[in-house]
Structure formats: structure tokens, C-alpha cells
């Protein structure tokens with residue numbers, strides 16, 4: 356099952372929502388009442404046991420935040436979540452392309468199993484560790500599947516060093 360990230364910024368802190376209200380809030384995600392009942396089972400707090408169930412905005416915000424974080428934690432450091440495989444996957448040839456935003460690193464790689472593009476956000480402070488673990492390349496180089504795979508670790512390191520100077524201006 357793919358898990359979606361529902362932007363909690365839409366939720367008003369002091370409002371009380373019933374299940375239909377929450378669906379309306381995330382109508383563009385096609386959020387289904389059944390999903391919200393599942394959230395309630397999974398720990399989303401309701402105001403009381405009354406029917407229809409009412410949820411405070413701040414409880415909903417807390418739940419969505421927690422849910423979003425636990426989704427992110429499911430992949431190991433050197434893995435990303437593949438939408439194709441619907442699971443955590445290693446990165447094809449350990450090649451990643453990184454882009455820096457003001458808050459985090461937007462990293463993409465290719466799934467080793469199904470060759471779909473995967474994305475993951477890393478903290479800016481993770482950059483040295485990423486550089487150790489992966490080969491940094493430009494986005495277009497992620498997809499050169501034709502190149503033979505017999506690259507040794509040493510060669511990968513050399514390439515790493517080259518990319519490092521290329522990435523220098525980025526960071």
C-alpha cells in the first residue's frame with residue numbers, strides 16, 4: 356500500500372472536524388472516510404466516543420505529522436522508497452543526484468529492481484555521509500543503463516572525487 360502525505364498545514368488548529376470535514380479537506384487526494392476510520396484505530400484522537408466522531412484540528416495535525424515522519428523512517432539511510440516496488444529499495448549503481456534547497460537535500464536515484472526514479476529528502480548535514488555512501492552524478496547520468504556494471508570500488512571513488520569538484524559550487 357502506498358502511503359500518502361497529507362499536508363497538515365491545511366488543518367486549522369482550533370477547529371473540530373467530523374470525518375466528512377476531513378475528507379473535504381483532502382478532497383484532491385481522494386481521501387476516503389474508511390482511511391480516517393483507520394487513522395482513528397491507529398491512534399488519531401477523537402473528542403469523545405460519540406458518533407459521528409469529531410477530531411480536534413490539533414490532534415489531526417499531530418497525527419499527520421507523526422504519520423509523515425514514520426513513513427520517512429521506513430527506509431535505511433542508503434535506501435529510498437520506490438513507488439514502483441512500493442517498498443524500500445537500494446539505489447541502482449549507487450548513483451545519486453542531489454539538489455540543495457534551503458532546508459534539505461533533494462536526492463534522486465534509480466531503483467535497483469524496477470529502474471523507476473526514487474526521491475528522498477536528506478538533511479543538509481547528511482551530505483558528507485551521502486558522499487561516502489554514493490556516487491554523486493548529474494541527473495542525466497542516473498539513467499545510462501547501457502554502461503557495463505563492472506565498476507570497481509576504487510573507480511567509483513575516483514568518480515566520486517570528480518563529482519565532488521563538480522558539485523562544489525552547489526554546496
Ligand SMILES: [Zn+2]
Pocket residue numbers: 437438439440441444466467468469470471
Ligand atoms: Zn522499484
